[in-house]
Amino acid sequence: MDASARRLGWYLTLGGLLAVIDTTVTVVALPKLVDDLDTNLTTIGWVTSGYALALVAVMPTAAWAIGRFGARRTYLTALLLFTAGSVLAGAAWSVGSLIAFRVLQGLGGGLLNPVGMAVALAAVPPGRRGRMMSLLGLPVLVGPLIGPVLGGLLLDHASWRWIFWINLPVGLLAVLLGRSVLPVADPRRPPVRLDVVGLLLLCPGLALAVYGLSVTGERGGVVTASVLLPLALGALLVVTFAWRAGRIRQPLLNLAVLRAPGMAGGAATVAFFAAGYFGSFLIIPAYVQVVRGDSATLAGVIGIPQALTTGLMLQVATRLVDHVSARRVVGLGIATAVAGTVARVLVLDADTSYPLLATLGAVIGLGMGATLMPTMTAASRSLPPDDLPSGSTLLTTVSHTSVAAGTALIAAALSWLADRLAPSLEGGGITAANRLDPASRLGLAPDLAQATRLALAVSAVLLALAWLTSRRLPAAVAGADEATTPAGPAASVSSAGGADRRPRPPSR
Known part of the structure; x- marks a missing residue:
């Protein structure tokens, strides 16, 4: 990789790290949150579950957002949304408001990984993508190690609110750096129409399926109506989306x-x-x-x-x-x-x-x-x-x-x-x-x-x-030939989701 691609990889690692750490950092804080917000462990568990569900629900929109707004704008918007959700979560006044703001965090965090991966892979030729992916994989290592330790330190020496507020300086720094590091989108990209029906099928379908699976695990595999209904409905929505996606020109x-x-x-x-x-x-x-x-x-x-x-x-x-x-x-x-x-x-x-x-x-x-x-x-x-x-x-x-x-x-x-x-x-x-x-x-x-x-x-x-x-x-x-084919990161991801998104054989 050249210096610019390496710099881009390290930058995208920062965004991925924010999302991974925030998945694990709240785990150690749950008992403290139960006491401070006067609730129970089952309810407070949604502080983690709500974030995870929002991550999964928003991910399918990443390809459309890149095609419609460009990878750079989408990534920076996701960072701002994640940072805003972090600030609001730290200021939460009740368990309900905390869960809502964690969902907002998840909506931003869920776009960081797929958009970041698309930008990173487009920045290097196919034969050099392994090196780029080695950088993007660093959050998998660092996140689970840093999250619980950082959460414990902030709980012991400050307040649970700081496990969210710590994202403010890091998020703002990432936004500022992104303006110079991320490739500028091509303004000539074709407009992309949002598949509204697909959005209403896939995103709620995934969220309902994940919710049903999670509750099933918590109850030791006991399937009741309250578990079976969201699980079945989620599966039906996802299958319907898959059937429909093969029959329209620009699916979500x-x-x-x-x-x-x-x-x-x-x-x-x-x-x-x-x-x-x-x-x-x-x-x-x-x-x-x-x-x-x-x-x-x-x-x-x-x-x-x-x-x-x-x-x-x-x-x-x-x-x-x-x-x-x-x-x-x-x-x-x-x-x-x-x-x-x-x-x-x-x-x-x-x-x-x-x-x-x-x-x-x-x-x-x-x-x-x-x-x-x-x-x-x-x-x-x-x-x-x-x-x-x-x-x-x-x-x-x-x-x-x-x-x-x-x-x-x-x-x-x-x-x-x-x-x-x-x-x-x-x-x-x-x-x-x-x-x-x-x-x-x-x-x-x-x-x-x-x-x-x-x-x-x-x-x-x-x-x-x-x-x-x-x-x-x-x-x-x-x-x-793949290793030496020039890659144009700005042009590569800016036209994603255009008029014809069918897979084509790799250029030779």
């Missing part, structure tokens, strides 16, 4: 990009891997705190090696797919993650060594670093510049929706297994086990460890399915 999300070489396999790999990998994140904290009765801090420390190896391998693997077959790199990465997860399943019992769990987590992290961002790089490589916004929007939407689905599935499995293996919990699942006194918990530790082990096996199955779909990624290495 251009699903025709899935016909490009590697895109369908890449999207399926992202879906299964994100569901299995991120869905398993609740297993080790539940094991440490519920089965073993140890602290949340210890659970976080065990996860540090995994985060570190993810970030280190990500820097290597995303560059490697510029020179080595992506199918080989991703296949090896998934196989490594599966091996580490299966090893955890085999060794997990009531008194497994914490250093051993951390070491196996580091192995899983190596697999993660060689999978998610390299898959997105390989999947998007065959897309022409005009289809990059649709491709990046599709991949990020699939990723975030799959995280919610995987978390719900594994949470439901964990709670259901805890009920079956420890009948004395009387249907309360893992939540009821967390309320037991130490002596009672110790007596149930072997059964609860068995539940966590089997729930973790669900993650291993999902990761194995990701390996199967990764076989559809391109086997060839990016050609030398």
Whole structure:
């Protein structure tokens, strides 16, 4: 990459980091928010859930917004919206106002990743996109490490309001820098009409589906009318959108990009891997705190090696797919993650060594670093510049929706297994086990460890399915002509979503 493309990559990493940190920073503040806002933990959970739902709901509009307003204007507007939501969240006077302002934050944050990815990929030729994606993947490493620590420090030494207000100086700095770093849009781009019907189908459909899945996970897989209705309605809206998108000229999300070489396999790999990998994140904290009765801090420390190896391998693997077959790199990465997860399943019992769990987590992290961002790089490589916004929007939407689905599935499995293996919990699942006194918990530790082990096996199955779909990624290495083809970042993304958004073969 040249200096300007590298500077652009580092800048876009800042925006991605803001969105990732804000997903994790509020977790440590929830008990404090319950006390200060005089509410309960179920209600305050919507401070996190509302933000996540808004992220997913707004992502499908990214491709249209780029085509209609240009990538630069869309990205800066999203930053301003996110920053404004942060300031208002810090000034919230009730739990209802806080949830509303968190949704506003999510509406801005949800555009940062897909728009940023479209800008970044358009700034470099296809054969050099791995290097750019290695920068965009940094928030995956830094965000989960910084978020909880930053939240804890601000809670201990200031107020919960500062976990939101800290975004003000960073957000304003990002807006100012963006005016000089982001490529200027081409004013001659063709106007793009908003697919209003598609908007009313897909965005609420995704939000309802994610909500239904989340509630299902919280209730241990128990499906009631209050869960089934939003889940079924969300699925119906999404299926209707997909059927309609293939029959109109300018759909909100251009699903025709899935016909490009590697895109369908890449999207399926992202879906299964994100569901299995991120869905398993609740297993080790539940094991440490519920089965073993140890602290949340210890659970976080065990996860540090995994985060570190993810970030280190990500820097290597995303560059490697510029020179080595992506199918080989991703296949090896998934196989490594599966091996580490299966090893955890085999060794997990009531008194497994914490250093051993951390070491196996580091192995899983190596697999993660060689999978998610390299898959997105390989999947998007065959897309022409005009289809990059649709491709990046599709991949990020699939990723975030799959995280919610995987978390719900594994949470439901964990709670259901805890009920079956420890009948004395009387249907309360893992939540009821967390309320037991130490002596009672110790007596149930072997059964609860068995539940966590089997729930973790669900993650291993999902990761194995990701390996199967990764076989559809391109086997060839990016050609030398692709590596030297000039890229025009301003022109590339400015015309996205124009009159003809059907995928075309890559230029040679």
